[in-house]
Amino acid sequence: MAKFLSRRSYRVGRSRTGLGLFALVPIKKGTRIIRYWGPKLPAKVADEIDNKYMFEINSRWTVDGSIRRNTARYINHACKPNAESDIIGHLILIRAIKNIAPGEEITYDYGKNYFNTYIKPIGCKCGSCETRRRAERAEARAKARAAKQRAARKAEKQKTEKRKLPVAAKSSPRKAQSVKAVSVKSRAAKPRAVKKKASRPLARAA
Template identity: 55%
Template structure:
């Protein structure tokens, strides 16, 4: 595998603090940097008691303590879809970080820290790698879209109900208007009938014209 002749990286500001960034094109398969530090023997209590975020386990017995300042590889951040990987040589107790993709200048170099580290340190606070950030943004966008859709459905339902009630209100007003018109017409008819009945009654009570009585002839003298 090709090895780069000079340091193709720099320490820079990342989303999670500091990170390691490419300063020149790095071809797939190239050795980027070595991860190193004091070797801890897990069979010794004093070594097994060491705790920090930069412990890199090589085997069940040996672990590299990469917290030393000279270990620039400790600045490489985790990614669920990385552009590099850790190549571990158990016999030589060496850890080499190699590119598994072509890396362009300015790209952040990253590799997968493994399941144990992820569960212990990253899962509780949420992984901030590009892949996980995209997933979160996608879920958030889908949630917003779902919320907007539900809101639109609720608004349409409310509008239909309002139109339904408005239609019922118009029907009631029309019914009331018809009832009032019918009542008014009925009142007029009743009034006319009453008036006619009154006229007939008056006519019935009017006395008939009396005939003049015939005068008796006077007796002859």
């Protein structure tokens, strides 16, 4: 007969997914923690029952783990679990695959079929998936902030360039007027110089 930890080694408590099973004592890697048990049903009968606690032993038999006395039914799924299920004959055993600290939730992988049917449609809430989603959200926020900062710098640059353009436009007429005034003065000075040169021959004749 397979030996398991006593019931004082774990407890049912609140988890991020509802209820879960938590270690009360240090559990070493390789320890058989608990048995998943319930009525054994023929596969054809089990297929007709809509029950999330059905655990398939083989192609012929399935265990209905929905009974309240099956404390192992509170163990939640995790994509990176600290335990796994072993099937020995018609027994389903939950075994630690890592050292589990007191207070840590005990988890195992429910398998691809269960995941795709029940978990994937609503989103996995296990620790590793939550960590990944937090990292993705943080990355998205960082990208959004960077894009906002780039847009602000671009808008400020365009605003600065617009402020410079009117100054250049106003200075052009003043420069044109100055050039025109210099030209007028030059043209006005030339006739006076010609008159002085014309008066010299008259002085010599006298």
